[in-house]
Each structure stands twice: as C-alpha cells, then as structure tokens.
Amino acid sequence: MRNRMRGHLLIAISLLACAGLAGAATQPPANTPPDDASIIKNVRHEILTYPNYSIWDDVSFRVMNGNVELLGAVNQPFKKDDLGRLVKGVAGVESVSNQLKVLPLSFQDDSLRLQVARAIYTAPSLSRYAIQAVPPIHIIVDNGQVTLTGVVNNTAEKEIAGMRAATAGLSFGNVINNLQVENPPARKG
Numbered sequence: 001m002r003n004r005m006r007g008h009l010l011i012a013i014s015l016l017a018c019a020g021l022a023g024a025a026t027q028p029p030a031n032t033p034p035d036d037a038s039i040i041k042n043v044r045h046e047i048l049t050y051p052n053y054s055i056w057d058d059v060s061f062r063v064m065n066g067n068v069e070l071l072g073a074v075n076q077p078f079k080k081d082d083l084g085r086l087v088k089g090v091a092g093v094e095s096v097s098n099q100l101k102v103l104p105l106s107f108q109d110d111s112l113r114l115q116v117a118r119a120i121y122t123a124p125s126l127s128r129y130a131i132q133a134v135p136p137i138h139i140i141v142d143n144g145q146v147t148l149t150g151v152v153n154n155t156a157e158k159e160i161a162g163m164r165a166a167t168a169g170l171s172f173g174n175v176i177n178n179l180q181v182e183n184p185p186a187r188k189g
Contacts, residue, residue, distance in 0.1 A: 034092030036063045046086045052079055056113055058138045058149045066094035073101040073140050109141040119168040120161050147176040154183050
C-alpha cells in the first residue's frame with residue numbers, strides 16, 4: 001500500500017513539475033517590458049477609474065513604443081495634471097505628452113453643460129445611459145460651443161442626443177455631434 005501511495009505521489013509530483021515547466025515556457029520572462037497593447041489596456045483603465053473623470057471630459061490617447069500622448073479636453077486644470085501623473089505611473093510608459101486642453105472656467109459654460117446634460121439624459125431613449133458610473137455621452141463646452149463625444153447604441157440615439165443638445169438653449173453655435181455609433185445599420189446591397 002505504501003509503495004502504491006509513493007508511486008502515485010511521484011507521478012503527481014512529476015505531472016506538476018511538467019505543468020510548471022510548460023507554464024514557464026509560455027509566459028514571458030518577468031523582466032521584459034510591457035508591450036504597447038498592455039500599456040493601452042492599463043492607460044485606459046487608469047483614465048476610466050480616475051474618480052474625477054466625468055461627462056464634462058473627453059480624454060483619448062495614443063501609444064507608440066511606450067510613449068503616450070494624451071489628447072482631448074478636461075473641464076478643470078487639476079484633471080490634466082492628475083491624468084498625466086497617473087499615466088506616467090503605468091508600467092512600461094517611457095514618456096507622456098500631455099496635450100489635454102483645459103476648457104475655460106466659465107459660469108456660462110457650466111450652465112450650458114448642465115442644460116445640455118438635462119436635455120440629453122432626460123430623453124426616454126437616452127435616460128438608461130444616465131445611471132452608468134461614467135455615462136457614455138460626453139458634453140464638451142468651450143466658450144459656448146457644444147461638442148458631443150462618446151458612444152451610443154444606434155444612429156437614432158445619436159440623432160436624438162444631437163437634437164436635444166441643440167434645443168437646450170444658450171449655445172452660441174451649432175452642436176458638433178461626434179458621437180460614435182456602436183451598432184450602425186446594416187448596409188443594403
């Protein structure tokens with residue numbers, strides 16, 4: 001009985017050792033720098049989990065050989081600094097070019113932001129987006145000019161958001177609707 005148990009134990013140890021060697025062969029060495037794909041994933045995570053990231057901000061980025069370029073706009077100066085610092089701390093990031101624009105601090109722009117947000121997120125077809133931690137429709141207001149960015153489910157939602165924003169009042173110009181459609185209609189033909 002002892003010999004049988006000892007034999008099973010040796011087989012189990014051998015299998016574990018082989019599995020460990022196979023696993024070690026498929027994993028990159030621990031000291032290799034992260035590639036751009038993993039940097040993109042981690043930078044996206046840092047931006048989306050930044051507690052002050054809101055519908056008033058539009059942040060995008062590019063990564064090339066570990067160099068990150070932050071693009072877009074934020075509504076407060078401290079956000080630009082915070083996001084730059086957070087991205088610099090991501091493993092594998094060599095440098096950060098922080099091109100985020102700080103939108104003008106303006107009572108009128110703040111009022112317009114709120115009016116447009118109310119108009120968009122109270123629409124029955126768009127209200128489900130309002131309950132998300134960071135709703136997908138971002139409202140960028142720069143000296144009275146409204147730009148919508150983000151993602152909606154379909155073309156109808158994009159059009160509704162644009163119309164609601166345009167009728168919110170106080171806007172000095174046309175609303176720029178840069179919303180992306182996640183499920184565009186199928187093309188005929």
